[in-house]
Amino acid sequence: MDYYDDxxxxxxxxxxxxEAVNAKYGYDFRSYARASIKxxxxxxxxxSGIKKITEVIERLIxxxxxxxxxxxxxxxxxxxxxxxxxxxxxxxxxxxxVLQRLPFIKIWVAGCSTGEEVxxxxxxxxxxxxxEKSMIYATDYCNKSLTTxxxxxxxxxxxxxxxANYIQAGGIQSFSDYFKAEADSxxxxxxxxxxxxxxxxxxxxDGVFGEMNIILCRNVLIYFNRELQNKVFGLFTQSLEEGGYxxxxxxxxxxxxxxxxxxxxxxxxEKIYRRNSAPVSYSKPSAHPVAxxxxxxxGGELIRDVKAKMEELDYLLxxxxxxxxxx
Amino acid sequence: MKYEAIVIGTSAGGLDAVKTLCAHLxxxxxxxxxxxxxxxxxxxxxxxxLLNREIRLTVKxxxxxxxxxxxxxxxxxxxxxxxxEDDRTFSLSVDEPVNYSRPSIDVLFESAADVFREHxxxxxxxxxNKDGSLGLRRIKERGGTTIVENPRTAQYSExxxxxxxxxxxxxxxxxxxxxxxxxELLLRSKCKTS
Ligand SMILES: C[S@@+](CC[C@H](N)C(=O)[O-])C[C@H]1O[C@@H](n2cnc3c(N)ncnc32)[C@H](O)[C@@H]1O
Numbered sequence: 001m002d003y004y005d006d007x008x009x010x011x012x013x014x015x016x017x018x019e020a021v022n023a024k025y026g027y028d029f030r031s032y033a034r035a036s037i038k039x040x041x042x043x044x045x046x047x048s049g050i051k052k053i054t055e056v057i058e059r060l061i062x063x064x065x066x067x068x069x070x071x072x073x074x075x076x077x078x079x080x081x082x083x084x085x086x087x088x089x090x091x092x093x094x095x096x097x098v099l100q101r102l103p104f105i106k107i108w109v110a111g112c113s114t115g116e117e118v119x120x121x122x123x124x125x126x127x128x129x130x131x132e133k134s135m136i137y138a139t140d141y142c143n144k145s146l147t148t149x150x151x152x153x154x155x156x157x158x159x160x161x162x163x164a165n166y167i168q169a170g171g172i173q174s175f176s177d178y179f180k181a182e183a184d185s186x187x188x189x190x191x192x193x194x195x196x197x198x199x200x201x202x203x204x205x206d207g208v209f210g211e212m213n214i215i216l217c218r219n220v221l222i223y224f225n226r227e228l229q230n231k232v233f234g235l236f237t238q239s240l241e242e243g244g245y246x247x248x249x250x251x252x253x254x255x256x257x258x259x260x261x262x263x264x265x266x267x268x269x270e271k272i273y274r275r276n277s278a279p280v281s282y283s284k285p286s287a288h289p290v291a292x293x294x295x296x297x298x299g300g301e302l303i304r305d306v307k308a309k310m311e312e313l314d315y316l317l318x319x320x321x322x323x324x325x326x327x
Numbered sequence: 328m329k330y331e332a333i334v335i336g337t338s339a340g341g342l343d344a345v346k347t348l349c350a351h352l353x354x355x356x357x358x359x360x361x362x363x364x365x366x367x368x369x370x371x372x373x374x375x376x377l378l379n380r381e382i383r384l385t386v387k388x389x390x391x392x393x394x395x396x397x398x399x400x401x402x403x404x405x406x407x408x409x410x411x412e413d414d415r416t417f418s419l420s421v422d423e424p425v426n427y428s429r430p431s432i433d434v435l436f437e438s439a440a441d442v443f444r445e446h447x448x449x450x451x452x453x454x455x456n457k458d459g460s461l462g463l464r465r466i467k468e469r470g471g472t473t474i475v476e477n478p479r480t481a482q483y484s485e486x487x488x489x490x491x492x493x494x495x496x497x498x499x500x501x502x503x504x505x506x507x508x509x510x511e512l513l514l515r516s517k518c519k520t521s
Contacts, residue, residue, distance in 0.1 A: 010441075034412055035411060035413075035438040035441070036410060036422065038438070038441065039422070039434070039437070078422060078423050219421050221391075222391050222418060223420065225392075226392055251390065251391050251404060251419050252391060253390075256392060
């Protein structure tokens with residue numbers, strides 16, 4: 001069989017699988033970057049000894065626990081405390097001084113995974129004496145990750161690794177003060193959880209979280225295709241106060257989206273953007289294009305052009321018809 | 328048949344090998360190149376500056392959702408996996424390391440094999456681990472062309488050896504023979520299509 005066919009068939013199977021997941025369980029992965037999704041499916045196939053994607057579809061429809069495993073595969077939860085220390089340092093130096101003036105700070109951490117990032121943020125807020133007037137909303141669509149996040153108990157080995165990040169991020173205490181260590185685990189200081197709310201929220205499906213001063217959404221958008229990225233930027237733009245900050249992962253950018261003009265680039269390398277006062281035009285789904293006045297005028301011109309061309313063509317055809325030797 | 332992409336995977340000793348391989352390619356080289364180099368996560372942009380100084384192609388870290396273009400050598404950014412999508416754009420991921428590596432050669436090669444099938448050349452160069460051999464196998468299975476640096480002359484032989492053990496590779500060559508082979512393959516494939 002031709003390799004072309006092979007690949008097209010496989011793409012078709014992947015598409016059907018994602019449709020099935022959406023229809024049956026309401027999780028919408030249809031707008032996720034496909035290459036990564038394919039990798040996850042193949043991983044599940046090799047673990048479960050399945051040869052064809054169509055078999056995966058059958059299994060996931062009839063076997064809920066199989067679906068749960070697959071969902072786990074799809075939910076890449078890799079995270080760490082103070083990942084990209086430079087970002088946290090910038091947050092502390094550039095953004096926090098501005099927050100000092102606010103009576104109350106609302107922060108949304110979207111795609112918080114197992115919580116390491118949220119606690120990192122809480123530690124910095126505490127060290128800058130901002131924590132008491134802060135409220136952090138930590139959300140993810142993966143229930144399992146959120147449960148871990150709420151518990152705040154981590155492997156002691158990874159905590160040791162994070163200590164270096166913490167210092168690079170400009171931490172001013174002894175990192176171990178924030179944990180209660182057991183034999184092979186460490187529990188985060190529960191007082192860091194005082195002003196935190198954890199809840200399920202699916203960026204692909206759920207709505208706005210209002211009036212935030214900061215939104216952190218790091219290393220989540222790279223898993224989405226451009227359309228979904230744009231939709232989520234719309235959601236963030238609606239959820240942010242004017243002057244609020246949007247913080248993305250080090251390889252993510254709002255530049256390619258239709259909301260680019262609504263943000264000023266505060267720190268380019270650290271991907272910290274600030275919502276400005278430019279009016280927002282929320283993009284409509286592309287299936288329903290909006291007829292702007294320019295669009296209507298342009299359309300009219302085009303139709304007139306076409307009419308003129310048709311007349312010209314008619315004339316030419318007529319003259320061809322009257323050439324000698326033609327019948 | 329016409330080649331649409333070249334992917335390169337290398338680890339220890341890889342920077343020099345990539346420089347040698349690309350040194351004689353023209354600035355408007357007709358096939359885009361993407362490479363995984365197993366860089367340390369704190370590698371700064373100096374590496375890109377350095378490569379740009381030494382070779383004529385435009386060298387840059389691949390960005391998320393960026394379109395693959397000819398005349399460019401795209402490098403997987405440190406600490407991210409690099410993948411290729413059907414619409415010939417890149418995507419990045421922070422999935423857990425594969426073969427203890429992020430970026431991983433296997434991840435790039437497997438996704439590239441899916442997209443480009445027989446229209447790709449996969450190259451494994453010097454390195455001191457086994458990443459890349461499964462990816463190279465996928466390229467071969469999908470009809471692509473595979474080249475591995477000669478382990479006897481490579482700076483580090485483990486990666487080439489692992490690839491040769493896993494795949495029946497098309498060409499095993501010294502580093503300074505690879506560029507010529509690539510040129511020859513491209514020329515031959517062009518003659519066939521026209
Ligand atoms: C790679 S982790 C990043 C975690 C953390 N923000 C960081 O940068 O370290 C990606 C997270 O995004 C979450 N995620 C993926 N799709 C999502 C969606 N549609 N809605 C909410 N969260 C999502 C995953 O469950 C996972 O926890």
